[in-house]
Amino acid sequence: MSILRRGTRLLTITLAALTISTFVGAEVIDDDTPVPPAGTPGGPTVPLTGADLEQWIRGRKVFDRDWRLDQGLGTPELNADSCRSCHHHPVIGAAGQLDTNVFRFGADNNGNGPFVDLPGGQIASKLRRVDVPGREDANGAADVFEVRQTPSLLGIGLLETIPESAILANEDPFDTDGDGVRGVARMIAIGGAFEVGRYGWKAQIPTVSDFLRDAVSEEIGITLPDDGRGFGLLTDSDPVPDPEIVDADFDDALFFLMNLAPPPRAGGTDPAIPQGEALFSTIGCATCHIPTLPGAGGPVPLYSDLLLHDIHPAEFRGMAEPDAPVGMYRTPPLWGVRDTSPYLHDGSATTLEDAILRHGDEALNARTNYEQLTAGEQDALLLFLEDL
Ligand code: HEC
Numbered sequence: 001m002s003i004l005r006r007g008t009r010l011l012t013i014t015l016a017a018l019t020i021s022t023f024v025g026a027e028v029i030d031d032d033t034p035v036p037p038a039g040t041p042g043g044p045t046v047p048l049t050g051a052d053l054e055q056w057i058r059g060r061k062v063f064d065r066d067w068r069l070d071q072g073l074g075t076p077e078l079n080a081d082s083c084r085s086c087h088h089h090p091v092i093g094a095a096g097q098l099d100t101n102v103f104r105f106g107a108d109n110n111g112n113g114p115f116v117d118l119p120g121g122q123i124a125s126k127l128r129r130v131d132v133p134g135r136e137d138a139n140g141a142a143d144v145f146e147v148r149q150t151p152s153l154l155g156i157g158l159l160e161t162i163p164e165s166a167i168l169a170n171e172d173p174f175d176t177d178g179d180g181v182r183g184v185a186r187m188i189a190i191g192g193a194f195e196v197g198r199y200g201w202k203a204q205i206p207t208v209s210d211f212l213r214d215a216v217s218e219e220i221g222i223t224l225p226d227d228g229r230g231f232g233l234l235t236d237s238d239p240v241p242d243p244e245i246v247d248a249d250f251d252d253a254l255f256f257l258m259n260l261a262p263p264p265r266a267g268g269t270d271p272a273i274p275q276g277e278a279l280f281s282t283i284g285c286a287t288c289h290i291p292t293l294p295g296a297g298g299p300v301p302l303y304s305d306l307l308l309h310d311i312h313p314a315e316f317r318g319m320a321e322p323d324a325p326v327g328m329y330r331t332p333p334l335w336g337v338r339d340t341s342p343y344l345h346d347g348s349a350t351t352l353e354d355a356i357l358r359h360g361d362e363a364l365n366a367r368t369n370y371e372q373l374t375a376g377e378q379d380a381l382l383l384f385l386e387d388l
C-alpha cells in the first residue's frame, strides 16, 4: 500500500474518531465552574482578582465555546468546533491524545526529495481534504503525510517572556563545540523584521496571539480582523459576515492563554528523582532540554531551548517549511510531560522511554548514554521525567 493510501486511510479512521470526540463532547465550563487555585493545572499563573479574574474566566469560556454554523464555524477549515475539543487533557487548556491530531501532507518524490508543497498548502482539515475541488493536483501527487499531536498550552504565556537573546545564545548551527548538537532558532519574517518562532512543533509561530489567530482560523474556521502580522484568515466563503470573532472575545481568550499556569512539579520525594535529574544533565539531555531559560518574572523551568533540532534517522519523511527542513522539530518543553502521552510530534511514542529510544542524529550521543545506564539509573531518569 502506498504511503498516500495508508495516509488517507489513517486520515479517515482518525477523522471518524475525531468526529465522535469532538461533537459529542459538550462545553465543560459554565458560570459556576470553579477557578483552580493559582499555580495549579488549569488555574491562572498568579492569583487574579477583580477585572483580571473576570477576564480570565471569560477567556476560558471562549476557549470552551462550541462554535455554531451561524457564528461562522468551518469554511474553509474545520477540525473541531472548539479549542477545548483538542486541548483538554488532563484539564481544559492542556494537551490532546491521538484522536485530536491534525494532518499535513505534501510530496517528496517517494522519499527521494526534495519536499514540495502541493497546491493549497500542507494543511488537510475535515472540510479541506486532499481530494476536494481546487486541489485535484494535490490528490495523486501527495506521497508524504504527517500527523501532529496536540500539545499542552499550560504555561505557554511564560515562553513569550524569554528574551530572544537568551534563545539565540544557545544556537550552534555548525556544531562549533563538537558535541554533535546543532541547535538553530527558527526566524519568522513579520513585516520587514524577523522574530524567533517559539510555538508549534516546527517553531513556526512567534507569539501566543499569532497562534491564537492561526488556530481560530485553521481549526475552527473563524475569521478575524487584520492585525497586520499575517496569521489567521480575514475572509471566508460562508454567509456569516467577516470578521466572525469580536475583538473582546479574542482579547479574553488571549488573556486566558497568557495567564494559564505552567504545570507544577509532581513533587515526589523518592531520592531517585534528584539522581535522575543529575543523570539528565550528565548524559546530555539538558543540552537541548535546557532546564530553565530566563523570563521576565524569573527563571522559566520549561526544559527546552526552543531551538530546532534533527533527532530523526536519515530516511525520516515529513513536512519541510521555510528554514525548518524535513526532520527538524523544536525541542518540546518537558514540563508537565507526565500527563501528555503519547509523545513526539506524531504521537508515535507511547511511553517516555519509547520517546527517548527514538532519539537519534543530533541526540544520538544522549540516547546511547541512556542505553548504557544501569537499569536502576534508567529508572531514576524516568522517575525524574514523571515528576516534571
Ligand atoms: C483539532 C485539534 C485542535 C483544535 C481544535 C485546536 N488545537 Fe491548538 N493545537 C493542535 C495541534 C495539533 C497543535 C500543534 C500544531 C503544530 O505545531 O503543527 C496545536 C498547537 C497550539 C498552540 C501552540 C502550542 C505550543 O506550545 O507550541 C496553541 C497556542 C494552540 N494550539 C491554541 C489553540 C486555540 C486557542 C484553539 C482554539 C481556537 C486551538 N488551539 C484549537 C490541535 C488543536
Ligand code: HEC
Residues within 6 Å of the ligand: 181, 182, 283, 284, 285, 286, 287, 288, 289, 308, 309, 310, 311, 329, 330, 331, 332, 333, 334, 337, 340, 342, 343, 344, 345, 346, 352, 355, 356, 359, 362, 363, 366, 367, 370
Ligand atoms: C539534540 C537535542 C535533543 C537531545 C540531546 C535530547 N532531546 Fe529529547 N527531544 C528533542 C526533540 C527535537 C524532540 C521532538 C522530536 C519530534 O517530535 O519528532 C524531543 C522529544 C523528547 C520527548 C517527547 C516530548 C513530547 O512532549 O512529545 C522526551 C520525553 C524527550 N525528548 C526526552 C529526552 C531525554 C530524556 C533526553 C536524554 C536522553 C533527550 N530528550 C535528549 C531534542 C533533544
